[in-house]
Amino acid sequence: MVTAGPLPPKPAVTRPTRVRDTRGRRIFRVVNTIVLLGVVAVTLYPFVNVVAQSFSDEQAIREGRVNLVPRGFNLDTYEIIAADPVFWNSYLNTVVYTVTATLISMVLTTTYAYVLSKRHLKGRNLLVGVAVFTMFFNGGLIPNYVLVSELGMKNTIWAVVLPNAISVFNLLVMKAFFESLPKELEEAASIDGLNTYGVLLRIVLPLSRAVIATMVLFYAVANWNSWFSAFLYFDRADLFPVTVYLRNMISGATTAASVGSSAGDEAQVSSNIKSVTMVLTVLPIIGVYPFVQRYFLSGVMLGAVKQ
Amino acid sequence: MRTKWKRLLVVLAVSGLAVACTGESESGGPVDLSGKRVGAMTDYSAGTRFTATEPVEFSLLYSDHPNYAIKDDWLLWKEITARTNVTLKPTVVPMSDYEQKRSLVVGAGDAPLIIAKTYPNQEDAYVASGTILPVSDHLDLMPHLKSKIEQWKLQPELNTLRQDDGKFYLLPGVHEEVWQDYTLAFRTDELTRLGLTTPKTWDEVRTVLRAIKAAHPDTYPLSDRFEGKSILATASQAFGTTAGWNYDNAQWDEETQKFEYTGASDEYRQLVEFLRGLVAEGLMDPESFTQKDEPAISKFATGRSYAISSNAQNITRDYRPALANIPGATVAKIPVPAGPAGDVLATTRLENGLMISAKALESENFVALMQFVDWLWYSDEGAEFAKWGVEGTTYTKDSTGKRVLDPQITFNGINPGAPQHLQEDFGFQGGVFAYGGSTELLRSMFTEEELAFQESISGKEVVALPPPHPFSDEEREQATLWETPLKDFTQQSTLQFVLGDREMSSWDAYTAELDAKGAGQYVELLNGAHQRYRQKNG
Structure with missing residues (x-):
């Protein structure tokens, strides 16, 4: 499975040195x-x-x-999997969940981070504290489950896209990035007549493509790989994302086997079916990386502010 | 947004606890069932098919098997409704993490009425919460189960399920007779070539392995799969103890009439020394206890090993196809070998079964639910239906009662290449519904080869079950603290001894370490609980 390590956007260009090593x-x-x-x-x-x-x-x-x-x-195994409607249904679910969840996460994280980056904001420390608190404490499995059930989100897409929509780590990275943007640019924009939203949408966001691309990647990969909340909150097989399908296939084997029990019910999926499913599952994520990489541009703001 | 969530969460968690607590069932006295008989039959008895008097719906926690993913259009669902007027609403849980979700929904008070696929003793953890129905209070509603208990004399087995309050909370799957599927498989062509006979005891197994080693000095004749847990479990029976998959921290000593710590017993030591000998002589691959199944199979398939643990399905699905490239290679299970404890089997006739949510008792359909469960899981008709499907559609029966699968349907080597699969396309023979049952039914789908294997073990003596020792809530909490570290340490040390990493001379030091981890106190607790049970129940 693909996991993304932290990829902080590069702030400056490293120049090739002419000095002999x-x-x-x-x-x-x-x-x-x-x-x-x-x-x-x-x-x-x-x-x-x-x-x-x-x-x-x-x-x-x-x-x-x-x-x-x-x-x-x-290519026989690929044909078998390609003809399996359950697999494609799960796959489609994953795409829908990933896109929706990433969208929601990005909107929430960006706006929250932008607000937090403003030093003059009253109660800013409290807002930061609230977010950071959740990094260390959480309600636990059963309370969370009860909460999501009571809110009527079980067996709906909201159960997987809303809880944990804001990753505090990503939030703090974005906040730091926004803080590092030159204040003068925003001041210039407001003198030219933009309100707060205009500044955010027309000045700050276009300048933040690098960090946004990074965050989209983080969220998308995390959402694509996630299986646990879907496993917890979905009771129907047609709602499962492909990761749950894959996990059941791979780790279902021999866990419940015990002498004297129904051995005929042991789970054994042949290795090539497993591997085809794995390849098809990671393919989109591998495919996304090179395209996102071109947004890791640096030096966009070089010379924007004269001091 | 997060603060609101967290606040709401705290409130809900607290109210959830309150709900869970009020779910506690009142004990003592016959349960009043008036008003809970909607849909139930008044003349339901053993031999009667259950049909609800009006359409009812029951929820079911369903373990979804990767080999036959659940489908809504299975004949199984339709036929259940057609026969019983019951519609099952499955909560689908991937088999890979079934136990975690079961704990979650039971803990959150959100469990479906029928909780399937629960192995004996897995219910212990839920008893104290009061969320699981003490089913032993309601056996009168289950005539088929009652008649099976009587006919097959299952009372001693059921007693092992009793909790401290004398009730049991699990409706186990039940077998008419003890049976065993796992044993060792050998390359029989090699045995014939070397003029060896099929080993009948573990000593003979060693002799045969030595002969193979002599003919192939550069191989390990036995390279095992299942991380060695299968051979440990199989052999431990013949050595009079438990190990591997079967491992239990305590075992019953008939002489002293007391429990003793398994991993410190003489029998366990004998088993460890036997396996240590196999490894030391180069007869058993040291990787047997750590490698994954695939490399073990590939060694067996390419002639780098000649013996491996197996069940019936492994032979037909793994080994035979894998051996296709070695001309003349044949493989078969050997009868379960006898050992120092005699020619014995020490397995139970209990199988994974069902729990019923305590909420069921509040339902107006409660009686109908119990009757339905009784029919589908415990009647002969229900068992045959869950296993073979619908007569005339999925199978036919000739005049002698022999069932034949429809030629268009395949299952486990029957009708290979047929377009439809009994499990995948019809839902029958699924792990949630079809297990246990009469020996006749169990064997009805066996191959000739497997029938012969089952015959070979039918003459074995069956070891008596250890007596019940139900814990009180506090005792269980204490026992749980000891059990896992003790088990981990025992298994880890077993491996060290077997692989030769630790000298047998340090056995006493090892048992002292066990005591330091609470083995003595644990056994004491167990004996105390057993004494109490004896006093209460005579």
Whole structure:
């Protein structure tokens, strides 16, 4: 599964140095490259292995012959999964939940962070405290469940998109970013006749594309991967996102097996079906990364303010 | 926004607790069922099919199996409604995390009326909360279950389910006879080639493994799957103890009439020494206890090992297809080997079953619910229906009573290649509805091979169950604090001893460590609870 590490937007351009590297630095570069290549290999291998398995013959997987290259290449498993309406229904659910949840999260986080970034705001510390409080304390599983049920959100999309819509970590990152924007730009905008909303929408947000892109990525990946709230609040299989479908398939095996019980009911899904499902599930997220990357522009505001 | 949420949450949590507390059922005296008989039959008895007198709806906590994902258009649902006038409303929970959701909905007071797929002792955790119905109070509403208890003499098994109040809260799945599916599977072609006979005891298993090792010195003849838990469980029975999947912290000592700590007993030590010997001689792959199933299967499939733990399904689904590339390779289960404790089986006839929500008692359909559960899960007709489906549609029955699956339907090796699947397309033979039952029904879907295996173990002596030792609420709380660390430590040390990481000479030090972790006090608590049960119930 894909997880995003923190990717803070780069503030400034690093210029290539013309100075000859010292010996120590060259050694560092070599060692660094080797270590990082090692990390790449370790992280990439399981994924390439799963991709290889997804195109392989089941017999070859059973015999443990599939490593990096598919053996007994075929697309049969993809055809089986592509013909499975349950899978596509879950997939569609995931897309809908992810888009809606990301949208809601972005609107709430951006507006909250922008308000918090204003130092003259009365009660600002209280508002920050309220948010930070939830990083350390929460109601717990059963109270949350009771709350969502009592609000009538069970078995609706709201149960997965509303709770935890604001990630406090993301909120603080955005707040810090807004705080670092030059005050003069906003002052200039208001002198030119923009009200608060105009300043936010027409000045601040266009200047914040880098942080917004980062936040969209964080939220989208988290929402795409999340399964727990859907598992808690949905009682019908046709509402499940693809992650719940996948999880049931992968970790259902042999957990309840015990001698003397209905062994015939043991869950065993063949390896190639599992791997195809995994590949199809992570594909969109992998596909999104390169496109979001181009928003990680820096230097947009270079020279905007003369001091 | 967050503050509001949190405030609301606190209020709701408190009121939720209040609701949970008021759900407590009053004890003592026969329960007044007037006004709770809507839809119920007045002349319902053993041998009668339950049909509600008016349409009713029951909610059900349903464990969704990845191999046969739930479908609304299953014949199962339609036929249940057609026969009983009952519509089931399943709350679908992925099987992977079923237990977590069950705890959640029961804890939140939001449980469906029927809570399926609950194994014996899993209900213990819910008893104190009062959210689960003490079903033993209502057995009179369940004539089929009562007749099964009588016919199959299930009372001793049911007694093991009793709580401190003398009631039981689980409607278990019940088997007519003890049966066992897991044992070792061997490459039978290799046994024939080397002139070896099928081993009947664990000593013979060792002899056979030695002979295979002699012929293939560079292999581990036994490389196991299930993280070794299956072989531990199977072998522990023959050694007179429990281990692996079956592990229980306490075991009953017939001589002293007391419980003792399993992991410190002589029997357990014998089992550990036996397996340690296998590993030390290079007969058993040390990875057996840590590797995933896939590498174990792949070793077996490529001739790098010759024995592996197995159930009937593993043979047909995993090993036979995987061995296709080795010409002449054959594989079969061996009869469960005997050991120092004799030719015995020590499993229970109880199976996963159902809990009923305490809220059911408030429903006007309560009696109908109990009758429905009794018919579907405990009557012969209900069991046959859940397993085979509808006669004339999914199967036919000849004059001798032998059932034959429709040629268009496949299941577990029957009619391979048929377009429809008994579980996936019809919903029958599903883990929530079809389990346990009479030996005749259980065996009706077995292959010839599996029938022969079951015959081979039918002559085994069945070990008596340990006597009941129900805990009071405080005792259970205390016991839970000890149980998990003790179990973890025992399993971890077992592995160290078996793999040779720890010398057998430090066994006494190990038992001392167990005592330091509370093993002695735990056993004392258990014996106290057992004594109390004996005094109460004679």
